Amino acid sequence: MDSDSAEDVQAELDSVEAELEVVALQIAELLEKQASLTSKKKQLLCRLEEPCDSTQPSGSGPAMTKQELLRYENDDFSWSTELEQNLKDVFQLSKFRALQLKAINLSMSGKDLFLVMPTGRGKSLCYQLPAVCSEGFTLVVTPLVSLMEDQLMYLKSIDVEAVSLNASSSKEHAKMVLAEMTDAKAPFKLLYVTPEKIAKSKLLMSRLEKAYNAGRLSRIAVDEVHCCSQWGHDFRPDYKLLGILKRQFPKVPLLGLTATATSSVLKDCQKILCVPEPITLTASFNRTNLYYEVRLKDSISDDSISDISALIKERYKDQSGIVYVFSQKDAETVSADLQKKGVNASSYHANMNPEDKSQVHRKWATNKIQVVVATVAFGMGIDKADVRFVIHHTISKSIENYYQESGRAGRDDKPADCIVYFGFNDIFRISTMVVMENVGQQKLLTMVDYCQNVDRCRRSVIAVHFDEVWDDEGCNEMCDVCRHGNDYITVDITQHAKDVVQIVELAGTLDEKLTPLKVTEAWMGKGPAKRRKMIQTTTLSRLEVEAIITSLLLQGYLSEDFSFTPYTTYFYLKLGRKAPLLKNQSHSITMKMRRTGLDANTVTKVPVMADHNPNTLIWE
Numbered sequence: 001m002d003s004d005s006a007e008d009v010q011a012e013l014d015s016v017e018a019e020l021e022v023v024a025l026q027i028a029e030l031l032e033k034q035a036s037l038t039s040k041k042k043q044l045l046c047r048l049e050e051p052c053d054s055t056q057p058s059g060s061g062p063a064m065t066k067q068e069l070l071r072y073e074n075d076d077f078s079w080s081t082e083l084e085q086n087l088k089d090v091f092q093l094s095k096f097r098a099l100q101l102k103a104i105n106l107s108m109s110g111k112d113l114f115l116v117m118p119t120g121r122g123k124s125l126c127y128q129l130p131a132v133c134s135e136g137f138t139l140v141v142t143p144l145v146s147l148m149e150d151q152l153m154y155l156k157s158i159d160v161e162a163v164s165l166n167a168s169s170s171k172e173h174a175k176m177v178l179a180e181m182t183d184a185k186a187p188f189k190l191l192y193v194t195p196e197k198i199a200k201s202k203l204l205m206s207r208l209e210k211a212y213n214a215g216r217l218s219r220i221a222v223d224e225v226h227c228c229s230q231w232g233h234d235f236r237p238d239y240k241l242l243g244i245l246k247r248q249f250p251k252v253p254l255l256g257l258t259a260t261a262t263s264s265v266l267k268d269c270q271k272i273l274c275v276p277e278p279i280t281l282t283a284s285f286n287r288t289n290l291y292y293e294v295r296l297k298d299s300i301s302d303d304s305i306s307d308i309s310a311l312i313k314e315r316y317k318d319q320s321g322i323v324y325v326f327s328q329k330d331a332e333t334v335s336a337d338l339q340k341k342g343v344n345a346s347s348y349h350a351n352m353n354p355e356d357k358s359q360v361h362r363k364w365a366t367n368k369i370q371v372v373v374a375t376v377a378f379g380m381g382i383d384k385a386d387v388r389f390v391i392h393h394t395i396s397k398s399i400e401n402y403y404q405e406s407g408r409a410g411r412d413d414k415p416a417d418c419i420v421y422f423g424f425n426d427i428f429r430i431s432t433m434v435v436m437e438n439v440g441q442q443k444l445l446t447m448v449d450y451c452q453n454v455d456r457c458r459r460s461v462i463a464v465h466f467d468e469v470w471d472d473e474g475c476n477e478m479c480d481v482c483r484h485g486n487d488y489i490t491v492d493i494t495q496h497a498k499d500v501v502q503i504v505e506l507a508g509t510l511d512e513k514l515t516p517l518k519v520t521e522a523w524m525g526k527g528p529a530k531r532r533k534m535i536q537t538t539t540l541s542r543l544e545v546e547a548i549i550t551s552l553l554l555q556g557y558l559s560e561d562f563s564f565t566p567y568t569t570y571f572y573l574k575l576g577r578k579a580p581l582l583k584n585q586s587h588s589i590t591m592k593m594r595r596t597g598l599d600a601n602t603v604t605k606v607p608v609m610a611d612h613n614p615n616t617l618i619w620e
């Protein structure tokens with residue numbers, strides 16, 4: 001073969017290889033689609049068979065049919081009268097909420113159970129009431145000492161005997177508790193411990209074993225059970241060791257409780273806790289009284305503070321609420337900015353001293369402070385009934401986090417608002433923060449998708465995330481998307497994608513990394529003039545440019561690239577796994593945009609495709 005023809009063959013080979021790469025990506029894309037359709041089909045079939053029931057027995061649970069499960073909603077068990085009586089007399093509640101009776105009956109029957117129920121719906125009662133109605137005591141594992149203290153205080157107020165063991169327990173107290181565990185006359189009904197205690201205290205384990213053998217360990221409750229799994233949003237290494245409980249005390253029923261766990265997280269928890277065949281009860285995630293809304297934050301002239309303070313002073317006048325922020329520094333500056341605008345706000349974050357924190361919490365709980373401007377440190381265990389608004393000044397790091405944080409609103413079942421301010425730059429601030437987390441980026445993108453979304457009911461995005469079958473009727477126009485109707489258009493952004501990808505690719509060939517800001521500015525014809533190169537620029541508005549770049553990130557045409565210095569982590573954009581698809585002439589990309597501009601409140605009209613500007617920019 002002469003060298004010319006060898007070159008030709010090589011060129012053809014390269015082209016075939018490139019095409020193969022494209023085909024492989026298309027196959028991957030189709031497989032992804034197939035998987036999602038199959039899962040949807042399964043859900044729909046389920047719905048056809050068993051309409052109108054929010055209880056979903058876990059696929060991996062024991063073969064208990066819906067019919068069999070129904071039996072546990074009855075009140076003809078040997079313990080039913082006692083339950084009823086204690087519910088009224090001790091807990092001073094008139095009736096059970098959805099799923100509570102079923103969960104309690106299952107647990108009283110000795111079944112292992114995972115209970116997934118939205119925040120504030122009353123999971124605690126599902127082990128507190130059985131504890132009161134059973135011999136011996138219930139072991140409750142809780143992740144935070146503050147949660148433990150809240151519960152002990154509450155139980156004391158209703159005259160239910162409960163004790164705790166944690167790192168701050170005094171020696172005498174621990175000694176007394178450990179001794180009473182095996183004492184048939186011991187008065188306490190609940191023993192609260194941290195997972196660290198189980199993991200580290202051999203003495204505790206040996207006393208538990210004695211109590212078990214004496215038939216005094218009646219039940220094990222693992223609160224915030226999602227902490228077992230690295231896939232959950234609040235992983236605690238010591239939760240991983242809790243499998244010892246079921247291995248050592250197999251006859252004791254275990255009850256795992258959480259507000260937020262996907263089915264894969266639950267499967268993981270089941271394995272970690274060594275529960276062979278739990279029944280899973282899942283209450284609907286739909287909090288019907290919450291109104292969900294996303295507002296866009298302009299990255300140039302961010303006036304979200306003015307917007308937020310106006311909301312608080314007008315719409316939420318004299319009403320209680322929380323503003324969640326990204327960092328401790330933000331908590332202080334946003335709080336100060338709101339105060340300057342006349343809002344009665346205080347900041348709350350992990351770095352404050354404990355007295356200051358509890359003072360802010362107390363003042364807010366008693367309505368002496370209207371708004372707490374907080375980091376996520378103000379989270380688990382916050383149980384104020386009349387929170388009318390939860391505003392996110394910065395997006396949460398995942399949908400699970402958002403659901404939990406926004407879920408602090410409206411616990412009294414009266415209407416409340418959950419508003420997120422979504423800013424392009426915030427994506428990357430959070431991205432660098434979660435860079436060390438296993439699936440941090442993936443989870444962040446689910447939150448970005450929630451915010452960027454303009455065509456799906458916000459509730460449906462949350463429900464689908466938690467594997468719940470969703471019917472849009474369930475929203476009742478209680479989200480901005482449903483309320484504004486079909487106010488979006490589908491636009492073809494293929495050429496835009498090519499232009500952006502070209503910018504990133506070009507930087508790559510020059511061994512240069514581009515931050516999202518640099519990509520934005522280069523594409524808009526600004527940018528630092530560094531190299532003489534030709535790129536396609538655009539006349540789209542900044543919000544539109546940012547929306548398109550976000551969409552390309554969500555769709556996998558761009559992806560994240562990090563660089564570490566001893567002081568900080570930098571976020572850059574690089575080509576995503578789907579970028580090679582753009583070489584394929586027939587490949588097209590679309591995205592959905594609000595018809596009346598990206599923000600219903602601003603004026604940006606979206607001229608999109610027709611307005612592709614062939615101007616070129618020379619980088620000096």
Ligand SMILES: Nc1ncnc2c1ncn2[C@H]1C[C@H](O)[C@@H](COP(=O)(O)OP(=O)(O)OP(=O)(O)O)O1
Nearest residue numbers: 093095096097118119120121122123124125259381
């Ligand atoms: N049957 C009921 N009727 C009226 N109120 C109830 C009932 N059961 C529980 N509650 C109240 C008691 C509490 O103030 C409130 C929240 O209960 P709690 O058990 O703390 O929620 P939870 O554990 O599901 O939420 P979280 O996920 O935030 O921990 O609901």
Ligand SMILES: [Mg+2]
Nearest residue numbers: 123124223224
């Ligand atoms: Mg709870």
Ligand SMILES: [Zn+2]
Nearest residue numbers: 457475479482
């Ligand atoms: Zn909706």
